Amino acid sequence: MTRKFFVGGNWKMNGNKESYKEIFAFLNENLSSDVEDVVVGVPSIYLDYVKNNLPKNIALAAQNCYKVEKGAFTGEISPDMIKDIGATWVILGHSERRNVFGESDELVAEKIGHSLEKGLHVIACIGELLSERESGKTNEVVFRQMNAMKNHIKDWSKVVIAYEPVWAIGTGKTATPAQAQEVHQDLRKWISENISKDVAENVRIIYGGSVTGSNCRELAKEKDIDGFLVGGASLKKEFVQIVNARV
Numbered sequence: 595m596t597r598k599f600f601v602g603g604n605w606k607m608n609g610n611k612e613s614y615k616e617i618f619a620f621l622n623e624n625l626s627s628d629v630e631d632v633v634v635g636v637p638s639i640y641l642d643y644v645k646n647n648l649p650k651n652i653a654l655a656a657q658n659c660y661k662v663e664k665g666a667f668t669g670e671i672s673p674d675m676i677k678d679i680g681a682t683w684v685i686l687g688h689s690e691r692r693n694v695f696g697e698s699d700e701l702v703a704e705k706i707g708h709s710l711e712k713g714l715h716v717i718a719c720i721g722e723l724l725s726e727r728e729s730g731k732t733n734e735v736v737f738r739q740m741n742a743m744k745n746h747i748k749d750w751s752k753v754v755i756a757y758e759p760v761w762a763i764g765t766g767k768t769a770t771p772a773q774a775q776e777v778h779q780d781l782r783k784w785i786s787e788n789i790s791k792d793v794a795e796n797v798r799i800i801y802g803g804s805v806t807g808s809n810c811r812e813l814a815k816e817k818d819i820d821g822f823l824v825g826g827a828s829l830k831k832e833f834v835q836i837v838n839a840r841v
C-alpha cells in the first residue's frame with residue numbers, strides 16, 4: 595500500500611488579506627520544504643492573492659465551481675477560471691454545499707466530472723447527517739453519494755475522497771478513530787466491488803470533522819485514513835502538526 599498522506603485545509607468563508615498573512619508566516623516558518631500533498635481551499639475572491647503568497651510547495655484549491663465551461667451563470671466560477679489563476683484543485687460536494695445550498699448528489703457528480711475533464715484534481719466530499727447515523731444509515735448515504743459520482747469519474751487518480759460526517763464538522767465532536775476507520779474500510783470495500791480493486795487500493799480516503807493538532811495522530815494511525823480535510827484548525831498554527839501527523 596503506497597498511498598501518500600494528504601492534508602487539505604479548507605478556509606471556508608473566513609479571513610481576509612490581513613489575517614492570511616499570519617497563515618503564510620506560520621506555513622513559511624514551520625512547514626518542511628519537502629512536504630507533499632498539502633492543499634489549501636481558499637475563498638474564490640482570494641485565490642489569486644493566496645497563490646502569490648503561499649509557499650510554493652502547497653497547492654491551491656477552489657472551494658466550489660460550476661459544471662459547465664462558461665456562460666450566463668451569475669456568481670459562479672468555472673474549472674477553466676480556477677486553472678487560469680494557477681490553482682490545481684477544487685473541493686466539491688462539501689456538506690455545506692449539499693446542506694446549506696441544497697446541492698444534490700447528481701449536481702455534485704456533474705461538477706466533479708466536468709472539473710476532471712478540465713484537468714483539475716478534485717477533493718470529493720461525502721458524509722452523513724447525525725439523524726442518518728443514528729438511524730443506522732451511514733453506509734447507505736455514503737454509498738449513494740459515491741454511486742452518483744461513479745458515473746462521472748473516468749480517472750480516479752485525480753480524486754481524493756473526503757469522508758466528513760456532518761455531525762463532526764465544526765462541532766468539536768470528532769469521530770473516534772474506530773468510527774472513522776470503519777466507514778473508510780467499508781468505502782474501500784464498496785469501491786472494490788463497484789469500481790475496481792485497483793481504485794480501492796490506490797484512492798486516498800481522508801477524514802474531516804473537528805480534526806485538531808491533538809487528535810490527528812491517533813486518527814492517522816488507522817490503516818484506511820489517508821489524511822485529513824481540516825476546517826477551523828487550518829487557520830491556526832496547529833495545521834502544521836496535522837500536516838505532520840504521520841511524521
Ligand SMILES: O=C[C@H](O)COP(=O)(O)O
Binds near residue numbers: 802825826
Ligand atoms: O472541510 C472541512 C470540514 O468541514 C471540517 O471542518 P472542521 O475541521 O472545522 O470541523
